[in-house]
Amino acid sequence: MKIVDVKTHVMGTAWRNITFVRVLTDEGLEGLGEVRMLNHTDALLGYFAEAVPNHILGSDPFNVEDLVQRMFRNDFARVGEIAMSAISTVEIACWDIMGKALGQPVYKLLGGAVRNRIKAYANGWYTVERTPQEFHAAARRVLEKGYQALKFDPFGEGFYELDRPEKNKVIELVEAVYDAVGPNVEILIEMHGRFNPATAVEMARELERFKPSWVEEPVPPENLAALKKASEKITIPIATGERIHTRYDYRELFELQAADIVQPDITHFGGLLETKKLAAWAETYYILVAPHNVGGPVSTAAALHFAASTPNFKIQEHFNDFAEDWVKAAAPGNPEVIDGYFALPQAPGLGVKLDEAVIQGHPQQRIFFNLFAENWHRRQAVQSDSTTSS
Secondary structure (H helix, E strand, O other), X not given: OOEEEEEEEEEEOOOOEEEEEEEEEOOOOEEEEEEEOOOOHHHHHHHHHHHHHHHHOOOOOOOHHHHHHHHHHOOOOOOOHHHHHXXXXXXXXXXXXXXXXXXXXXXXXXXXXXXXXXEEEEOOOOXXXXXXXXXXXXXXXXXXXXXXXXXXXXXXXXXXXXXXXXXXHHHHHHHHHHHXXXXXXXXXXXXXXXXXXXXXXXHHHHHHHHOOOEEEOOOOOOOHHHHHHHHOOOOOOEEEOOOOOOHHHHHHHHHHOOOOEEOOEOOOOOXXXXXXXXXXXXHOOOOEEOOEOOOOXXXXXXXXXXXXXXXXXXXXXXXXXXXXXXXXXXXXXXXXXXXXXXXXXXXXXXXXXXXXXXXXXXXOOOEOOOOOOOOHHHOOOEOOOOOOOO
């Protein structure tokens, strides 16, 4: 079996463009991959223009190790987010092809199931006015959707530090969410790499009373020594890793033992096998894995197969129950969240099927999603022709 073509389809939403990748073979089977690029969709498509003829066409989709290594090394340049995202989409699509060819769900090819259901947490649910009343009501709606865990960033447009009124507002927002969901629902606090160590430590200490299951990316990801400094004084578990894109870049994090949970994004990290390797390495440090997942249904499907087969998996992020209806409709087939959990996928391959008509009905948008802008959490990032940078 050989790969004979790679096709990309971009679907637009209010705050993200989702790129679906179809990998076609000479035997008629095709596989799906997908990634959400943050403001870099056209760069991804440009990379594919050269990578497809240079590396992918003619490859055997069963030889994913060889394909990933060639894409990783043979351009000589150091890989970053764009190259690793492209590699990821093709690698995931190859697993989809293998599962279909063998009549098995992908997780059975990755070592088989180690659990019979997959815990989920909601994100993207708080696109409301930034008040305690609105956050309280939005959190209640998360429970009504069947979730038992939710994540949010209460810090507004904060960067490095917050003034005292803003710190108090953050505490009020978290208190409102805690009051809405009660003590038995997991609260996960997202910091989006906003703070210097002193502020991260202070805010984590202020929020301890609400018993969050983690604080995520408390400091920017470029300086792991700063994360280590913060971790020495933060008593809440620390999660990080969505902006670390290769195993090699995780080495210092593991050696410093500066995090308790790692969050590789399977669609930015080279795909399923690379993420499985990372998880096995993390387990030697007793570190749990909670994959970052801001993508659509194919990204979610890949994450579910990883979760099903990974012993030190913790919990799976999911946005799409709080997104536009057409996001899930673009590739239906994933199980729904019921009582806080996904069931294991059962269909061959990833278990989802692309609906090109849905994608065509929602073309690529001009998006600039800036997490340091006022009201970013409303997730309205489509730019008009008259929009100028500020």
